[in-house]
Amino acid sequence: MFRSAEMNQAGDTTWVYRDSLETRSSPGNEGGYTHQDGSFQPAAWHIAPTYGCQGNAFWCGRIDSTWVLDANRYGYDNNWFQTLENFVSLTGAVSPVKISFKHQLSIEQNFDWAKLEILDPDNGWTEVHSWTGAVHGPGGAPCDTATVQIPDSIIAKVNPVHFRFVFKSDVQGSSSDGLVPNADGWSIDNVTVKAGATDLRFFDDFEFGPGTWTVSIFPAVGDFWRIHANVQGEQVCTANTSKVWDVTNPSTGALTPRMDDKLISPPVFVNRSDQVFGAWDVYRSLPVNACFYYAVRIRTRNAGQAWSPWTQVGGQLYSGNEKEWLRQSIPLTGSAGKDSVQFMIEVADYSQIYCDGVSTPAGTSVYFDNLAVGVVGLAPPTITASEEDLFQDTFQTTPFRSNDNFNTPRGDSVSVRLSASRGLKTASFFYSLNGGSFVNLPLTPYGAAIPTAYSADVPAGAYARGTRLRYYFAVTDSLNANVTLPSDALTASHYFNATVLPAIQSASGTCAGNTANVLYVNAYAGVDPSPSMDQSLTALGLRYDRYDVNAPTSSLGNAIGGAPPNDPLRYWPGVPVGSLGVYSAIVWDVGTRSSLTLSAEDQQLMKAWLKLPGGNRGFVLAGDNVAYDMAVNAQDIGTFLTCTMGTSYIR
Structure with a gap:
């Protein structure tokens, strides 16, 4: 039974992974989980010719060889809030005062934004213009020229006037996940401020260094994930010592501004099931306006292949202020048909994207318990084998390769590949010598490297000339569906054979x-x-x-x-x-x-x-x-x- 009092329903699913955390502790005994702090953001604004207009430019972007889904491996990441700031003295300046600059832009249309903001001493940073999508110059030129007036109302209040270029990306669609082609970021060049027609107050083409420009810096906040008992806020009972995953700051008892903490599960073998989902009990004190949410990401792999990149499940962020334990089940879309999956729960401050840069951490918390992965199989079990992994005829009457003389071209044991999307109940190797009764041996899994591979062998011995081996394989899944290889082994007494000639x-x-x-x-x-x-x-x-x-x-x-x-x-x-x-x-x-x-x-x-x-x-x-x-x-x-x-x- 889960904390939410929800019972598993017989036949609904097969649980391939569960962890109640009761035998776990932090640090050092966390059941294969890992966790990390992703709050550090590199200073993306930097001077480079990579994505410039002519010579050097200030580029909000970076080169990253791990962005394998992006064609040129450079651009920008998700969840960026990057600023490039400077100031200009406007003493005695006549109106209009305008900022002009060259720029080129390639970002996700209507989801990621490039903005010019002016600092109003009364109202804070005030947007005066924004761009999205693609911006390039006429006639195939890389850069266009933009000109924006600084409001007279701000000039009348303060001098010098501060201005900044702001780049914001949302939770997905960037160079890092490859969902947006040619997502190269934003570059700025030849920044000019003029009062009236000819009064030049500011110019920088970035050919001589950063000058008085300042770029945003976001140091790491910290990794707060830990297994913790008797956490604050639980309302299941007055004294509860059960263990949960807790990501609150021990100093404040709440979530932390700018946090981005990731909890990563151990690899879970899902045996190429038709449907895969994650489930857990969750306690949430996450009001929407607080701007702390959590996302679920997955990565998958098949035997012998590398892990896929992390992808967000459903593109959804989760919040809630129930302050009670609930059972949450999420389809791990993209895991069907794969051998293994890992899931990630990422708790982060999204205020830079959704709440004008201001989160409200007071009273926030989120806990997770009874984490599980379930599969729903629609297909019956299958067994496949390659001929090179089956026993072969031989003239050898003494053991070779290992401890017997029935071998395959590849090794000492026969090997097959199994699939049981509804859960594996039994996997067996049946063999008979010289027409005798069949003996049943369990098929042995190869291991995590090839999770679908199973093997078996005849007993050790030097089998004499004329020994005839008959054999077949059988698999039963959790719904008691049975399959054999050869497929008609039981119905037609059709078996694989090998003989010592x-x-x-x-x-x-x-x-x-x-x-x-x-x-x-x-x-x-x-x-x-x-x-x-x-x-x-x-x-x-x-x-x-x-x-x-x-x-x-x-x-x-x-x-x-x-x-x-x-x-x-x-x-x-x-x-x-x-x-x-x-x-x-x-x-x-x-x-x-x-x-x-x-x-x-x-x-x-x-x-x-x-x-x-x-x-x-x-x-x-x-x-x-x-x-x-x-x-x-x-x-x-x-x-x-x-x-x-x-x-x-x-x-």
């Missing part, structure tokens, strides 16, 4: 012994389908062994010739030529492949096998483009096509 064959009247005379190397159809070659050999009444080359187009070095010696990436033991002596015929099928048909190791093995004493041997190399690969792709070891196979490539 030569296989144990049944004796017949015409064929004594338990060994086949024909080896069929399937280097074309993969591990599961039944190639037409099988049908032909069976129709002829032949006893044959089949060696499947897993993922034959991947050049893993896992055909019977084995991998190249000392290869750092590929390791598969070649078959000793003596082990092939039991076969009087080998049929090697590469199908329609036109590259990587036979490796040098395969060719050398076939040459040695054909020279074995003790009888005639027949080698059939079947494929549409084998000769092309040998001759045109230069895969022939030198004499295989002509001397061993007794043929040549024409065209």
